[in-house]
Amino acid sequence: AQSVSQHNHHVILSEAASLELGCNYSYGGTVNLFWYVQYPGQHLQLLLKYFSGDPLVKGIKGFEAEFIKSKFSFNLRKPSVQWSDTAEYFCAVNAGENTGFQKLVFGTGTRLLVSP
Amino acid sequence: DSGVTQTPKHLITATGQRVTLRCSPRSGDLSVYWYQQSLDQGLQFLIQYYNGEERAKGNILERFSAQQFPDLHSELNLSSLELGDSALYFCASSVGGRSSYNEQFFGPGTRLTVL
Numbered sequence: 001a002q003s004v005s006q007h008n009h010h011v012i013l014s015e016a017a018s019l020e021l022g023c024n025y026s027y028g029g030t031v032n033l034f035w036y037v038q039y040p041g042q043h044l045q046l047l048l049k050y051f052s053g054d055p056l057v058k059g060i061k062g063f064e065a066e067f068i069k070s071k072f073s074f075n076l077r078k079p080s081v082q083w084s085d086t087a088e089y090f091c092a093v094n095a096g097e098n099t100g101f102q103k104l105v106f107g108t109g110t111r112l113l114v115s116p
Numbered sequence: 117d118s119g120v121t122q123t124p125k126h127l128i129t130a131t132g133q134r135v136t137l138r139c140s141p142r143s144g145d146l147s148v149y150w151y152q153q154s155l156d157q158g159l160q161f162l163i164q165y166y167n168g169e170e171r172a173k174g175n176i177l178e179r180f181s182a183q184q185f186p187d188l189h190s191e192l193n194l195s196s197l198e199l200g201d202s203a204l205y206f207c208a209s210s211v212g213g214r215s216s217y218n219e220q221f222f223g224p225g226t227r228l229t230v231l
Binding site: 036042043044045046049090103104105106107108109 | 118120149151158159160161164172174206208219220222223224225
């Protein structure tokens with residue numbers, strides 16, 4: 001079965017620190033990978049996605065992620081975090097390829113707290 | 117605001133009861149997805165409908181059912197509720213459902229508390 005692992009459940013950083021959140025997936029087929037963010041009290045929003053091509057993907061708000069196929073990883077990075085980045089971050093893989101329909105499998109999430 | 121609406125925002129009920137959660141997708145979106153977010157299970161895909169038809173199933177219990185109506189809104193029915201069903205239930209919608217990926221837009225969720 002497909003699965004997604006996020007290694008860090010809670011991360012606390014000071015403003016301007018660099019961020020890297022780990023994500024590993026287990027899926028044998030062609031993968032579509034995503035990072036979603038959930039700000040306090042808000043709905044999930046798409047940060048970035050990878051389908052194919054350049055493994056370094058740039059998203060909104062200065063976030064980027066790198067797909068490393070050999071490591072089954074899709075880590076999220078940001079060079080300098082801001083207080084407004086405090087949120088929960090979810091990595092997800094689209095595991096519905098065989099059916100032709102989408103079925104997102106999410107990781108358990110990482111809560112990021114950025115202190116001013 | 118994603119354009120996906122869910123009602124109610126909060127629901128408190130007792131074990132053994134039945135509830136219905138409602139979702140209205142973004143204008144023009146044909147696919148609706150339901151997810152359950154709980155502390156112990158995380159965010160899990162339940163079921164997907166595309167233009168009124170069930171297209172994909174995840175970890176949805178037999179006590180749960182869903183449907184998508186001709187106007188494309190969807191309802192998730194939860195019956196014989198148990199304490200463990202307490203969770204945040206998200207609905208998402210996308211333009212299509214097949215082949216190339218269409219971004220899923222999430223609603224604000226319905227928080228269900230079973231006492």
